[in-house]
Amino acid sequence: xxxxxxxxxxxxxxxxxxxxxxxxNGIRLPTLCAHPDLLPSEGVCRxxxxxxxxxxxxxxxxxxxxxxxxxxxxxxxxxNKARKINLELLWAxxxxxxxxxxxxxxxxxxxxxxxxxxxxxxxVPRRKELKSENELDLLKDNWSHVVADEKNPCIARxxxxxxxxxxxxxxxxxxxxxxxxxxxxxxSNTNVGTxxxxxxxxxxxxxxxxxxPTAAITEKDEIEKFEKALADPQKMVIVQTAPxxxxxxxxxxxxxxxxxxxxxxVAALKALGANKVFDTILGADLTIVEEAAELIxxxxxxxxxxxxxxxxxxxxxYVEKYYPEFIPNLSSCKSPQQMMGALxxxxxxxxxxxxxxxxxxxxxxxxxxxxYEAARSxxxxxGRQDVDIVLTIRELARLIRKKKIxxxxxxxxxxxxxxxxSTGAGMLxxxxxxxxxxALRTAAEKITGEELxxxxxxxxxxxxxxxxxxxxxxxxxxxxxxxxxxxxxKKMLEDLKSGKAQYDFVEVMACPNGCIGGGGQPVPxxxxxxSARIKGVIVRDKxxxxxKSHENPVLKKIYKEFLGKPGGDKAEELLxxxxxxxKNIS
Amino acid sequence: xxxxxxxxxxxxxxxINTYIRSGGYEALRKxxxxxxxxxxxxxxxxxxxxxxxxxxxxxxxWEITAKIEADEKFIICNLDESEPGVYKDRIIAEKNPxxxxxxxxxxxxxIGAKRAFIYINGHYKKPAEILKIxxxxxxxxxxxxxxxxxxxxDVEIEIFSGAGAYICGEENALINSIEGKRGEPRLKPPHxxxxxxxxxxxxxxxxxxxxxxxxxxxxxxDVYSKIGPSLSPGTKLFLLEGAVKNKGIFExxxxxxxxxxxxxxxxxxxxxDGKEFWFAQIGGASGxxxxxxKLDQLLIYGPSEYPIGAGSILVVDKxxxxxxxxxSWADFFHRESCGKCVPCREGTYxxxxxxxxxxxxxxxxxxxxxxxxxxxxxxxxTFCPLGNFAAVAWSDAISMFxxxxxxx
Numbered sequence: 001x002x003x004x005x006x007x008x009x010x011x012x013x014x015x016x017x018x019x020x021x022x023x024x025n026g027i028r029l030p031t032l033c034a035h036p037d038l039l040p041s042e043g044v045c046r047x048x049x050x051x052x053x054x055x056x057x058x059x060x061x062x063x064x065x066x067x068x069x070x071x072x073x074x075x076x077x078x079x080n081k082a083r084k085i086n087l088e089l090l091w092a093x094x095x096x097x098x099x100x101x102x103x104x105x106x107x108x109x110x111x112x113x114x115x116x117x118x119x120x121x122x123x124v125p126r127r128k129e130l131k132s133e134n135e136l137d138l139l140k141d142n143w144s145h146v147v148a149d150e151k152n153p154c155i156a157r158x159x160x161x162x163x164x165x166x167x168x169x170x171x172x173x174x175x176x177x178x179x180x181x182x183x184x185x186x187x188s189n190t191n192v193g194t195x196x197x198x199x200x201x202x203x204x205x206x207x208x209x210x211x212x213p214t215a216a217i218t219e220k221d222e223i224e225k226f227e228k229a230l231a232d233p234q235k236m237v238i239v240q241t242a243p244x245x246x247x248x249x250x251x252x253x254x255x256x257x258x259x260x261x262x263x264x265x266v267a268a269l270k271a272l273g274a275n276k277v278f279d280t281i282l283g284a285d286l287t288i289v290e291e292a293a294e295l296i297x298x299x300x301x302x303x304x305x306x307x308x309x310x311x312x313x314x315x316x317x318y319v320e321k322y323y324p325e326f327i328p329n330l331s332s333c334k335s336p337q338q339m340m341g342a343l344x345x346x347x348x349x350x351x352x353x354x355x356x357x358x359x360x361x362x363x364x365x366x367x368x369x370x371x372y373e374a375a376r377s378x379x380x381x382x383g384r385q386d387v388d389i390v391l392t393i394r395e396l397a398r399l400i401r402k403k404k405i406x407x408x409x410x411x412x413x414x415x416x417x418x419x420x421x422s423t424g425a426g427m428l429x430x431x432x433x434x435x436x437x438x439a440l441r442t443a444a445e446k447i448t449g450e451e452l453x454x455x456x457x458x459x460x461x462x463x464x465x466x467x468x469x470x471x472x473x474x475x476x477x478x479x480x481x482x483x484x485x486x487x488x489x490k491k492m493l494e495d496l497k498s499g500k501a502q503y504d505f506v507e508v509m510a511c512p513n514g515c516i517g518g519g520g521q522p523v524p525x526x527x528x529x530x531s532a533r534i535k536g537v538i539v540r541d542k543x544x545x546x547x548k549s550h551e552n553p554v555l556k557k558i559y560k561e562f563l564g565k566p567g568g569d570k571a572e573e574l575l576x577x578x579x580x581x582x583k584n585i586s
Numbered sequence: 587x588x589x590x591x592x593x594x595x596x597x598x599x600x601x602i603n604t605y606i607r608s609g610g611y612e613a614l615r616k617x618x619x620x621x622x623x624x625x626x627x628x629x630x631x632x633x634x635x636x637x638x639x640x641x642x643x644x645x646x647x648w649e650i651t652a653k654i655e656a657d658e659k660f661i662i663c664n665l666d667e668s669e670p671g672v673y674k675d676r677i678i679a680e681k682n683p684x685x686x687x688x689x690x691x692x693x694x695x696x697i698g699a700k701r702a703f704i705y706i707n708g709h710y711k712k713p714a715e716i717l718k719i720x721x722x723x724x725x726x727x728x729x730x731x732x733x734x735x736x737x738x739x740d741v742e743i744e745i746f747s748g749a750g751a752y753i754c755g756e757e758n759a760l761i762n763s764i765e766g767k768r769g770e771p772r773l774k775p776p777h778x779x780x781x782x783x784x785x786x787x788x789x790x791x792x793x794x795x796x797x798x799x800x801x802x803x804x805x806x807x808d809v810y811s812k813i814g815p816s817l818s819p820g821t822k823l824f825l826l827e828g829a830v831k832n833k834g835i836f837e838x839x840x841x842x843x844x845x846x847x848x849x850x851x852x853x854x855x856x857x858x859d860g861k862e863f864w865f866a867q868i869g870g871a872s873g874x875x876x877x878x879x880k881l882d883q884l885l886i887y888g889p890s891e892y893p894i895g896a897g898s899i900l901v902v903d904k905x906x907x908x909x910x911x912x913x914s915w916a917d918f919f920h921r922e923s924c925g926k927c928v929p930c931r932e933g934t935y936x937x938x939x940x941x942x943x944x945x946x947x948x949x950x951x952x953x954x955x956x957x958x959x960x961x962x963x964x965x966x967x968t969f970c971p972l973g974n975f976a977a978v979a980w981s982d983a984i985s986m987f988x989x990x991x992x993x994x
Binding site: 042043044045046049057058063078081082085086088089090092093122123124163164182183185186187188189190 | 768773920921922923924925926927928929931932934935936939952956960963966967969
């Protein structure tokens with residue numbers, strides 16, 4: 001079928017919406033409720049209205065399907081009038097504290113307001129920002145119900161920034177099936193929030209904060225804690241950075257997604273005053289070696305199978321809350337962050353003769369959920385909290401901007417060598433399928449005792465929600481699956497329960513495409529952006545001289561000097577953990 | 587002309603026998619001996635249009651669902667009536683509940699639904715109780731339930747009480763409400779006759795519409811279609827209120843003029859003593875304002891300059907303060923907006939805010955421009971018609987009485 005948009009012909013399929021055709025052809029339509037990670041919009045924000053030859057009034061392009069002979073105009077006087085008035089209405093209902101806002105400069109409402117020349121308030125603001133005495137009375141009258149939720153360990157909500165676009169409601173339901181969000185009250189008191197306005201009870205994945213157009217939902221900001229530690233001369237600030245954030249960090253500073261930013265990231269952390277900067281990839285390599293050993297043990301001893309990876313804390317807590325019967329399937333291995341945390345405050349502190357109580361262990365993560373993980377009571381291998389502060393890459397970038405550091409202009413930095421050697425395998429942790437591939441590289445060599453010829457397991461790469469493969473290592477056949485997004489994990493669990501599927505080893509990541517699409521990654525996010533990030537990861541793995549976790553020289557040394565052998569007593573004590581049935585706890 | 591209000595004085599709503607004695611449930615008996623499609627075509631031929639406000643031809647709606655093969659279908663009687671000044675469905679339910687039940691049963695049979703609902707406004711406690719008793723009695727008499735009147739037809743009816751939200755009278759919001767979801771309109775298409783309650787084909791009919799059905803079946807489509815204008819036949823319950831002498835419900839053939847309704851001694855009987863006609867609001871809070879010069883307009887469903895909506899006519903005299911009226915309209919729509927789309931959620935709020943200032947004679951210069959912008963966005967950009975409705979009376983008032991509102 002062919003339709004006309006702004007007098008130019010475009011090909012399209014029946015059933016497509018005007019919005020998606022425009023998007024494909026680079027015709028920009030503003031929107032505040034549609035998002036590439038969501039199912040087609042319900043047409044809530046009314047920003048993408050257009051005029052057509054087939055209806056009298058304006059139609060929402062995100063909803064309107066094409067039909068024969070359709071002619072669309074996307075920028076008429078009425079279209080722009082509608083957008084402007086509706087933006088004015090939203091603007092006056094929004095906090096309007098741009099300068100102090102966490103999303104300043106990255107806010108979709110702010111960008112549209114600028115584009116449509118919204119300056120000042122056409123309508124009396126309903127929030128606190130007006131301070132002049134004569135307007136204050138109006139405000140008292142206008143004050144609307146604000147919910148600020150600080151009780152969730154990872155996600156902060158402040159409804160004064162909320163424009164009721166409902167993306168959070170939809171992503172939590174569609175992608176994660178958790179349904180932690182809903183809509184409360186009605187008319188102008190409508191508030192997007194939680195049922196009965198309880199504190200947000202969820203799996204902490206933070207996808208809501210990644211799709212929120214404003215700062216109504218953000219990561220729980222811990223910049224201040226970090227700054228305080230940096231300023232304290234008594235404290236030794238040791239930072240670790242996750243595998244994936246080196247591929248996304250520079251997005252925060254205007255570079256395209258997938259740009260390898262490891263050296264600038266380390267440099268920026270040093271410029272901020274971090275005493276040591278280590279690479280979480282060492283933790284990832286440890287995880288792989290321990291997990292491979294655990295898998296081989298389970299297979300050989302006919303233990304509980306399939307074994308599930310446990311490096312994604314949202315996935316772990318999802319199992320604990322919704323499918324506790326699968327807790328025995330979770331690998332007992334701690335995540336890379338927590339393995340690193342445990343090593344920093346034990347082995348490293350001992351070796352360097354630091355008092356662990358003076359160490360502030362900080363991790364830079366793509367993830368909101370890691371904040372929760374670090375605070376779990378089991379995570380005290382050193383006798384105290386192993387990781388003290390978890391910052392998402394967004395928070396770190398904010399701090400760097402605040403300190404007026406331009407990382408791109410900094411001289412390249414290098415990880416401190418003590419715990420800072422990276423491998424290609426560990427690099428892969430950043431994207432869905434990476435843990436699986438890294439584990440297979442190690443498991444295959446451990447089982448066969450021979451060196452792998454080709455280390456790339458392409459069968460586990462890709463973007464499908466559930467990817468299955470059968471891997472043959474000698475006479476051992478491993479049925480593996482790689483899953484991302486909880487809706488797919490839920491399906492996988494149900495299939496296991498009903499016997500429809502059988503696996504030996506399953507990797508699960510709660511976020512789309514794994515950590516590279518983490519809830520704490522830079523905004524905006526979309527399948528295209530994540531593809532570009534993944535490309536960066538794969539290229540980098542290929543270029544690494546060491547591509548297998550167990551060949552990491554630092555790791556080998558640590559086992560030799562400190563941990564003994566994988567799965568041994570010391571490793572068990574420091575690198576493994578336990579899980580709790582949380583089904584009835586909220 | 588009495589169809590819906592016929593026999594009201596003879597019928598005891600709490601006693602099904604009084605309804606049966608006046609010919610009740612005969613239509614149902616007649617219907618179950620015919621094929622469902624024949625029933626649909628009879629209703630279609632009668633020209634009956636929905637009495638809830640939209641005026642969509644009932645038979646056509648039924649036909650869509652009747653022709654769909656589905657394991658389950660539903661029919662819902664919409665008794666959510668919650669527009670200020672509209673209470674006709676409540677009165678029907680209180681005076682003759684079986685007329686609604688019989689119409690609903692006939693509809694269920696025609697479209698092939700085994701389950702039916704009466705969705706009733708949460709504030710309607712008394713009519714809900716009457717309907718409940720009526721339903722029990724109808725079940726005892728085997729008009730409702732398994733094997734209706736000895737046939738193999740099963741129809742269960744449930745009364746579902748809403749929470750009193752105006753938006754739940756919109757059929758998709760009503761369906762959401764029954765499903766246990768937030769009462770908000772859904773995206774259309776699919777329309778309910780194709781995919782409605784729990785994704786099944788669903789017919790939603792206004793209570794007054796259904797109350798007309800037994801008559802059509804008994805007397806035949808030909809008789810019915812000759813009442814009133816051919817495109818909009820039948821009678822309609824109108825509600826007269828305001829500065830008119832006789833207030834209340836009047837059943838008149840469609841096609842009657844507003845002038846007749848208001849001034850004819852059979853109905854309104856003219857203005858209250860000492861009051862002078864200013865304008866009439868046709869169709870409830872969402873209705874247009876009709877000036878003296880337009881009183882000769884026919885009140886009909888279908889294309890019309892003054893849509894009759896649910897049938898309320900508010901007569902306003904020259905003593906009335908337009909600012910009070912503006913406030914009451916804005917107040918209603920602001921309260922009842924569901925909050926889903928931006929222009930309605932925020933626009934109705936701003937209109938209400940401005941109406942407050944207007945009432946207190948505290949209007950600023952910028953508010954005048956803002957009124958125009960809000961009315962424009964409500965009329966042109968909202969998700970569902972409620973947003974458009976919110977602007978109707980205001981827009982008329984601004985263009986007709988600018989001087990009274992803003993001063994010279």
